[in-house]
Amino acid sequence: MTTRFRRNTALSLTLLMLGMMLALLLAAPANAEKVKGDCTGFAEFPAKSTDSRLVAERSRSDVFLVPREETVGYFGTLKEGASDFDNPVEFKGGVSVMTPFNSWQVVGWGGESEKVSAEGTYTYSVPSWVPAGAGELEVTAWHQQGEYDCEVVVTVQLDGDPGPAALVAAAGTVVMGAGVLAAGSKKGAKG
Amino acid sequence: MKGHPILGVTTGFLFGLFLGITLFLFGVIPLSSDWLWILPLLGILLGLIMAAWAPFGKGAESSPVPAPPANAPPATIPPATDAPVPPADSAAADGDNTTTD
Numbered sequence: 001m002t003t004r005f006r007r008n009t010a011l012s013l014t015l016l017m018l019g020m021m022l023a024l025l026l027a028a029p030a031n032a033e034k035v036k037g038d039c040t041g042f043a044e045f046p047a048k049s050t051d052s053r054l055v056a057e058r059s060r061s062d063v064f065l066v067p068r069e070e071t072v073g074y075f076g077t078l079k080e081g082a083s084d085f086d087n088p089v090e091f092k093g094g095v096s097v098m099t100p101f102n103s104w105q106v107v108g109w110g111g112e113s114e115k116v117s118a119e120g121t122y123t124y125s126v127p128s129w130v131p132a133g134a135g136e137l138e139v140t141a142w143h144q145q146g147e148y149d150c151e152v153v154v155t156v157q158l159d160g161d162p163g164p165a166a167l168v169a170a171a172g173t174v175v176m177g178a179g180v181l182a183a184g185s186k187k188g189a190k191g
Numbered sequence: 192m193k194g195h196p197i198l199g200v201t202t203g204f205l206f207g208l209f210l211g212i213t214l215f216l217f218g219v220i221p222l223s224s225d226w227l228w229i230l231p232l233l234g235i236l237l238g239l240i241m242a243a244w245a246p247f248g249k250g251a252e253s254s255p256v257p258a259p260p261a262n263a264p265p266a267t268i269p270p271a272t273d274a275p276v277p278p279a280d281s282a283a284a285d286g287d288n289t290t291t292d
Contacts, residue, residue, distance in 0.1 A: 008246035179202025
């Protein structure tokens with residue numbers, strides 16, 4: 001192995017690591033919570049022994065751990081102290097997860113009601129192919145009814161370990177990184 | 192390009208994609224992070240830079256075969272083998288392609 005080869009390899013790896021460190025520094029978490037309207041509410045996760053209540057006012061930087069499956073008790077109101085509508089008013093809403101390109105709606109609702117608050121239970125189960133313990137998920141809950149337009153954003157993380165998926169991804173990163181280095185070999189080079 | 196640009200683009204894209212997925216799965220970046228699509232683009236750029244720079248190996252053109260000196264002895268004739276020699280007339284017929292009509 002020549003000195004030039006070692007020097008160039010070290011320089012390439014250094015540049016690569018500097019780029020990764022820059023990426024990590026720029027990926028700082030955002031902080032905000034309720035983004036629209038006067039609505040409020042909470043979701044209760046009874047299976048959790050600590051930090052079991054997720055409130056609408058929770059800071060985005062305060063990550064909430066979500067179990068893989070749960071029956072959640074919820075309560076929400078469009079405005080605290082508001083009285084019901086005189087007649088049924090059309091409403092629609094949903095819960096969606098933000099991705100880099102768009103938002104993926106996981107739950108939706110709609111209909112007509114004269115009430116300004118709702119409560120009940122909701123049972124969910126996250127599919128097994130979704131890796132647990134991964135990065136944070138920005139979850140947006142929104143509800144529109146009459147003149148009320150409400151949106152709440154919280155940050156959650158699926159409870160558990162990443163499992164083999166993370167190791168496979170790490171191995172793929174190493175293999176493809178070697179491929180990038182191989183692309184830097186001169187055409188016809190013997191090595 | 193002195194290196195391998197197609198290999199660089201392909202592996203650079205996949206490198207960035209796998210790196211983004213790995214960072215997400217290990218909880219370093221959130222799912223909503225723009226880095227999940229920026230990293231594959233940076234990977235393509237890195238692959239192209241590596242292919243253009245080509246810092247590894249000596250390459251075919253950088254190690255030319257030196258010409259033999261003018262007073263060098265003629266190349267030695269390889270020793271005869273036991274392989275059969277084709278007959279002279281058939282060899283001439285095979286190699287004769289200069290006939291005219």
